[in-house]
Every structure is written in structure tokens, then in C-alpha cells.
Amino acid sequence: MNEWNPELNVGVASIDKQHKIIFDLISDLGKAIEDGKDRRRIEKLLDVVENFVYRHFHAEEELLKQHADRIPHTLEHYNLMREFNIYRFNLRYKKQEKIPLHTFVHDWFVNHIKTQDIPTFQDSAKKQSSETSPPPEEKPDRRRNKRIPQGRITDDDIRAQCYNYFNLKKSTATVVDIACSGLRISSIAQHKLGDLVNIKCRIGTNFKLDEKLRVVDVSGTEYGLEFMDISNEAKSFLTNLYGAIGKYSRS
Numbered sequence: 001m002n003e004w005n006p007e008l009n010v011g012v013a014s015i016d017k018q019h020k021i022i023f024d025l026i027s028d029l030g031k032a033i034e035d036g037k038d039r040r041r042i043e044k045l046l047d048v049v050e051n052f053v054y055r056h057f058h059a060e061e062e063l064l065k066q067h068a069d070r071i072p073h074t075l076e077h078y079n080l081m082r083e084f085n086i087y088r089f090n091l092r093y094k095k096q097e098k099i100p101l102h103t104f105v106h107d108w109f110v111n112h113i114k115t116q117d118i119p120t121f122q123d124s125a126k127k128q129s130s131e132t133s134p135p136p137e138e139k140p141d142r143r144r145n146k147r148i149p150q151g152r153i154t155d156d157d158i159r160a161q162c163y164n165y166f167n168l169k170k171s172t173a174t175v176v177d178i179a180c181s182g183l184r185i186s187s188i189a190q191h192k193l194g195d196l197v198n199i200k201c202r203i204g205t206n207f208k209l210d211e212k213l214r215v216v217d218v219s220g221t222e223y224g225l226e227f228m229d230i231s232n233e234a235k236s237f238l239t240n241l242y243g244a245i246g247k248y249s250r251s
Contacts, residue, residue, distance in 0.1 A: 004020055004023050008110065008113050008114070008118070010113070010117045010118050010121040010122065011121055011122060011125055012063065012121050012125070014059065014063075015056075015059070015060060015063070015117070015121065017229070018052075018056045018059065018229055019056075019113060019117075021052065021228055021229055022049065022052060022053060022056060022109060023109070025045070025048055025049050025052060025196075026049065026102070026105050026106050026109060028045060028194075028196070029042070029045045029046065029049060029101070029102055029105060030102035030106070032045055032166075033100075033101060033102050040168065041166070041168060042101075043092075044165050044168060045165065046088060048165055048196060048212070049105065050081075050084060050085075050088075052212070052228070052229065053080075053081070053084075053109075054081065055229070056229075057077040057080075057081070060073070060077070060117070061073070061074050061077065063121075063124075064120065064124065067120065067123075067124050069120055069123075073116060073120055076112070076116055080108065080112055083108060084105075084108065087101075087104055157174050157175075158174065158175035158178075158201050158202070158203060159172060159173070159174060159175075159201060160172065160173045160174070160175050160185060160199050160200060160201035160209075161199070161200040161201065162185075162187065162189065162197055162198070162199055162200075163197065163198040164189075164191060164195055164196070164197050165195070165196040165197070165198070166192070166195045166196060167195070169189065171187055171188075171189030172187065172189075173185040173186060173187035173189070173199075173223075174186045174187070175201055176222060178203070178238060179238065180227075180230070180235060180238045180239050181226060181227065182213060182216070182224065182225050182226040182227050183199060183213060183224075183225045184222060184223070184224050184225070185199070185222070185223050185225065186221055186222050186223075187221060187223065188221060191215045191218070191223050192215065192218070193215055193216070193217075193218055194214065194215060195214070195215045196212060196213075196214055196215075196228070197212070197213055197214075197215060197225060198210070198211070198212050198213075199211055199212075199213055199225070203237070207237050209234055211227055211228075211230060211231065211234055212227075212228045212229070213225035213226055213227055213228060214226050214228055
């Protein structure tokens with residue numbers, strides 16, 4: 001599999017992080033193809049790539065609202081999604097494609113970063129540095145790192161619905177611990193290191209979590225999961241509630 005090249009960094013931390021996640025997803029797709037996984041699993045992985053890329057493009061467009069090339073960049077995103085869906089359509093209906101799937105997705109993604117993202121975001125950074133003065137240093141909010149006891153949130157176990165994108169199985173789990181970096185769950189269902197899992201659960205009475213996570217630790221029937229790209233709503237809720245301390249490495 002191709003590895004992430006630091007030369008692809010655009011200089012915006014949030015965008016670079018999302019690019020790396022998409023790169024990992026494409027690598028997972030390539031590995032599944034090499035391992036001879038069935039078409040159903042390949043389609044699921046393509047769904048994951050498409051959904052994450054769509055959210056990523058939206059994040060880029062939000063950051064470029066004031067940029068002169070905002071409209072051309074948005075149109076480029078539209079054309080990229082169109083190319084991706086045309087390729088998927090041809091693949092699904094077994095029409096001839098000269099470029100292998102993993103190669104197409106990899107080149108489609110990397111070419112966009114090189115020709116569009118890097119020039120645009122570097123230009124945006126230059127304009128911001130010349131037009132604005134450095135912001136005042138923020139004092140840390142110590143409350144953000146204060147963990148709140150589970151009993152203050154709910155007296156009941158937090159039950160989660162899980163969907164493993166790699167084995168295509170649904171299951172249930174009990175959430176053992178939560179932090180801004182990820183979750184630890186207990187489940188009789190089997191998950192493997194590196195598996196991508198969608199977790200849905202209710203925390204307290206008002207908040208519903210619906211996020212994609214990767215399995216980073218396995219200890220018996222307990223699994224440590226790391227958020228792939230946590231939504232702003234979930235990040236804000238969990239930071240205020242639990243702080244930024246995670247507990248899903250083996251103690």
C-alpha cells in the first residue's frame with residue numbers, strides 16, 4: 001500500500017488530519033481488494049470513503065468561504081464526486097475500466113491535494129498572515145480536562161448499536177468509558193485491530209452519538225476505539241462532559 005507523504009500537507013491541521021484519514025481508508029480499500037474480499041465488502045468500504053470525503057469537502061468549503069477561489073474549488077469538489085460515482089457505477093455494472101479501483105481512488109485523491117488543496121490553502125494562509133495580527137494567547141480552561149463521574153450522567157449502562165464495516169455485522173455493546181479521543185466498549189461480538197466500526201448510542205437524555213471509530217486495542221471482550229474524525233457536536237459535548245483524557249490503552 002502507498003504511504004502518506006508529508007509533502008501532501010496543506011498547512012491546515014484539521015484538513016491534513018482528514019486527508020490522512022481518507023488516505024488510510026483508501027489503503028484499507030486496496031488491502032481488501034488484494035485479499036480478495038467479496039464485492040459486498042468492497043462496496044461498503046467505498047460507501048465509507050464516499051461519505052467521509054463528502055464531509056471533508058464540506059469542511060474545506062467552510063474554511064474557504066472568504067477565499068477568491070471558493071466557487072471554483074467547490075465546483076472541483078462537485079466534479080470529483082461525479083467522477084467517483086461514475087467509476088462506481090461502471091464497476092457495479094461490470095463495465096470495462098482501464099484503471100484498477102484502488103489506483104483510481106488513490107490517484108483521484110492525491111491529484112486533488114496537489115493541484116487544488118495545496119495551492120489554495122497556502123495562498124489563504126499567506127493572505128491571513130498579512131492581513132491579521134497574532135491573536136492574544138488564550139488561557140487554558142482547566143474545566144475542559146475535568147472528568148465528570150459516570151453517575152452524574154446516567155445511572156444506567158450506556159448501550160450502543162455497532163456496525164463493523166469489515167465483517168458487515170451488526171452487534172450491541174456496553175460503553176465502558178468515553179473521552180474526546182475515543183471509546184472503550186465491552187461486547188461479545190468479535191472485532192479485530194484496525195476494523196472500522198460505526199457506533200450509535202445515547203448519552204444522558206439529550207445527546208445521541210453516531211460516529212465512525214477504528215479499533216486500536218483488543219483485550220478479551222473489551223475494545224478500545226479511536227474516533228476517525230469526530231463531529232464538532234460530539235467533540236464539544238464530550239469535551240465539556242468528560243474532558244480530553246482517554247482510557248482505552250491497556251492498563
